[in-house]
Amino acid sequence: MTEAVFRETTAEPVTKSVPLSHLSLELGHLYMEDFEAGPDRLREHFAEVRIWVDAVRASAARRSKRPRISTCFLIDDYFTRFSTPAELIPMVLKEAEKAGLVIDYLARESACAVADRIELAESVMHRLVESPPPGSYGSRPPVSQTGWLANGQRTPTMSRSALGEVKGWQPPGETAARNHSVFMDVELWSEKDGGRLWSCPFLAAVWQLARLGLLRHLGEPVLEPQDWKSEEFPHDWDRLPPLIKLTDTKAAFSAYRTCTLMPNRFLAVEDAVRLILDQIDVDAGALRQVADRSGGEGMAVPAAVAQRATYVFYEEPGDSSEAEGT
Amino acid sequence: MTAALGQSARSVLACGEVRTCLLPSFQALDGRAAAQLLRLRADEHVRVSERPTMYALSPEVLTGVDCRLPTSNGSKVRAVGTVIARAALTEGRLLQSTAYFSAPAAGPDTRRPWGQYLVRPGLVEPFGKLPQQATVEGVLRGAGRGELDLGTIAEGLLTQLRRHALLDRRVPFKSRPTHLRWVARRQPEGERASLTNFTVAEGGLRTMELRLPEDVPAAAAAGLCEDLALHDWLLTTVQQMLDNSRIGAADGPSVVEALHPVVVHLLHLWMPRAHVDAALGHLWDVLEEKPGFSRQWEKLSRRIRDRLALQAVTMPHQAFSPR
Numbered sequence A: 001m002t003e004a005v006f007r008e009t010t011a012e013p014v015t016k017s018v019p020l021s022h023l024s025l026e027l028g029h030l031y032m033e034d035f036e037a038g039p040d041r042l043r044e045h046f047a048e049v050r051i052w053v054d055a056v057r058a059s060a061a062r063r064s065k066r067p068r069i070s071t072c073f074l075i076d077d078y079f080t081r082f083s084t085p086a087e088l089i090p091m092v093l094k095e096a097e098k099a100g101l102v103i104d105y106l107a108r109e110s111a112c113a114v115a116d117r118i119e120l121a122e123s124v125m126h127r128l129v130e131s132p133p134p135g136s137y138g139s140r141p142p143v144s145q146t147g148w149l150a151n152g153q154r155t156p157t158m159s160r161s162a163l164g165e166v167k168g169w170q171p172p173g174e175t176a177a178r179n180h181s182v183f184m185d186v187e188l189w190s191e192k193d194g195g196r197l198w199s200c201p202f203l204a205a206v207w208q209l210a211r212l213g214l215l216r217h218l219g220e221p222v223l224e225p226q227d228w229k230s231e232e233f234p235h236d237w238d239r240l241p242p243l244i245k246l247t248d249t250k251a252a253f254s255a256y257r258t259c260t261l262m263p264n265r266f267l268a269v270e271d272a273v274r275l276i277l278d279q280i281d282v283d284a285g286a287l288r289q290v291a292d293r294s295g296g297e298g299m300a301v302p303a304a305v306a307q308r309a310t311y312v313f314y315e316e317p318g319d320s321s322e323a324e325g326t
Numbered sequence B: 001m002t003a004a005l006g007q008s009a010r011s012v013l014a015c016g017e018v019r020t021c022l023l024p025s026f027q028a029l030d031g032r033a034a035a036q037l038l039r040l041r042a043d044e045h046v047r048v049s050e051r052p053t054m055y056a057l058s059p060e061v062l063t064g065v066d067c068r069l070p071t072s073n074g075s076k077v078r079a080v081g082t083v084i085a086r087a088a089l090t091e092g093r094l095l096q097s098t099a100y101f102s103a104p105a106a107g108p109d110t111r112r113p114w115g116q117y118l119v120r121p122g123l124v125e126p127f128g129k130l131p132q133q134a135t136v137e138g139v140l141r142g143a144g145r146g147e148l149d150l151g152t153i154a155e156g157l158l159t160q161l162r163r164h165a166l167l168d169r170r171v172p173f174k175s176r177p178t179h180l181r182w183v184a185r186r187q188p189e190g191e192r193a194s195l196t197n198f199t200v201a202e203g204g205l206r207t208m209e210l211r212l213p214e215d216v217p218a219a220a221a222a223g224l225c226e227d228l229a230l231h232d233w234l235l236t237t238v239q240q241m242l243d244n245s246r247i248g249a250a251d252g253p254s255v256v257e258a259l260h261p262v263v264v265h266l267l268h269l270w271m272p273r274a275h276v277d278a279a280l281g282h283l284w285d286v287l288e289e290k291p292g293f294s295r296q297w298e299k300l301s302r303r304i305r306d307r308l309a310l311q312a313v314t315m316p317h318q319a320f321s322p323r
Helices: A032-036 A039-063 A085-098 A120-125 A200-211 A264-277 A284-296 A320-324 B003-007 B031-037 B114-118 B132-141 B150-162 B218-245 B253-269 B283-289 B293-314
Strands: A021-030 A069-075 A105-108 A148-150 A185-187 A189-192 A195-198 A243-245 A255-263 A309-314 B011-022 B047-049 B055-057 B061-068 B078-090 B094-104 B124-126 B178-187 B194-200 B205-213
Touching: A021 A039, A021 A085, A032 A039, A039 A069, A039 A085, A039 A255, A039 A309, A069 A085, A120 A200, A148 A264, A185 A264, A200 A255, A200 A264, A255 A264, A255 A284, A264 A309, B011 B132, B011 B150, B011 B218, B031 B047, B031 B055, B061 B114, B061 B150, B078 B114, B078 B150, B078 B218, B094 B124, B094 B150, B094 B218, B132 B178, B132 B205, B150 B178, B178 B218, B194 B283, B205 B218, B218 B253, B218 B283, B218 B293, B253 B293, B283 B293
Parallel strands: A021 A069, A021 A255, A069 A105, A255 A309, B178 B205
Antiparallel strands: A105 A243, A148 A185, A189 A195, B011 B094, B011 B178, B047 B055, B055 B078, B061 B078, B078 B094, B078 B124, B194 B205
16 A cells, blocks of 8 residues: 555544563552651561562563563652652662662652643543443443442342332342452542542552553653652652652663562552553553564563553561551 | 554454434534544544544544344344444534444353453454354344444444533534444455445435455444445435425525525535545445445535526525525
8 A cells, every 4th residue: 555645643643652661660659657657667668678579570580681670669649748758758768778779760649640730540530441241232331330440240229129129138249250259349539629539549550550651641651750860859749750760770660561569458459450450441552562562572461451560469577557557 | 543453353343333413513613623522532632634624533432342242143142342432523514423343253252351352442252153144134233132232332422422512502404313334344454345235224224234354444444434424414414405495396585595504514515535544445436336426416416506596596685695
């Protein structure tokens, strides 16, 4: 076929590609309670994480002789604002260094909601395509609950049958159940003071998509890391770019796969993240780019996006679970 | 394009339904407003083309399905996957929505994790073997109760768009929507696409069958079918307006009044294959040969122009003041 002579750029949108590492390794996720527990807590965290980092690197080396691995760290400034970048970041970097770890990229959690004035969470929400329960033939799923996402069919609300008697309880059902259901229903957001407060699993799903190089806005990459050469950090979270690059690593922030190291109390949250990822119709252009390039390097990614994320859940050192009161 | 990924699973069939209607807006929308209307997703572009006609195409959105395929012989085949829906606006005046999917010859006997379907948008997999002929006939006949319903999906998108705040929900004239159901059987790459059937049925229903080489995405077939549906709608609508105007019998301002909207809103919309994939443009030739879509359109528009010219000659003061 001959190339067209006449073109209109607005008629042929392009999806820009992003640089990709082999693995995006998350070294931790800091919440206020961790910070309040003091530097010892961080020290313990990184000491524990270090062991698993070595294991993950060894695992990556099985796929590639020279694996490109970038490390990242996430600080919560969305659910609770605490301390300042000036106070907190140097402490985090110092404790990581003591454990022999390097943090290449650092992100603020609020960046998963809005970054560079782009409503990332909102855009991702519009890409949810709910897993259809058997019997879905194209009409809107009757069980859809705004703001919630499930892995199956919910228990029907108590209703009277045609004859008027109240039916008994009916169990919910997991769509992909094998013999028995593990039903899960995830809250995606809540309304707060007229605004929308995104849930932790939903933001974490956006975070995973960013790390997997699958987020775009009108074809352009979003949440691009900005170089941060200074040792000084601002006194206000809003003055810190959403994602900063702290080292001169050649490994890109986004990667074919992700690995996240976290205490085992996050297991439920991350299961919810997988449930969400499994129902997001990600940008087709970005998806194809990742598939082509990972395939070209002989390390093809799993087809389903949720399968590209792996985790190490470790036991939190010390009696931290008591300190939290959870 | 979203459809390209679906291709890798080697579909043997692509099916769709196009609904075509007048945009419920007194004024035609300009390019910017069209892009706003069709912005089904905040993070994805609406394709806007201004030449040779103003044409805007929405991003593709998915609907998950898990149900029986429509079949003509009563065979009950469960299928799971996603149906693509998209909408197009031509010259800010004609609104179309299409729902379509592709199907492979066979699929697994169990349902996969949902994420695996989502990475192959627009692919609906049968449990076991696909009864091809029965599905072709079933789709063209229309979905039965509980069967995969392309019409419902296309209509759902249309309903959503008709409610858009941009629209005043006033139409400049009355018209009937049409729906066109189409199926495309896959043939080896390199063979020429062909149109094997185009049927005008009652109640605004059109059906169409084509053969589509493997390397031509289903989205391109959807585009061709939208183009044919649009021009068929124009012929149908203008013919109806002419019939209602009693052009042969009546005279005076009533004819002008009846034909005025055709001139203002429709005559300039005829532009076959303007936005059709190069690999499929020639399918128009068959319909130009017989029944001769463009010939009929020329005849209709000439008749309208002649009638209005005659009106201007005989009643020069009233001819151009229809209201």
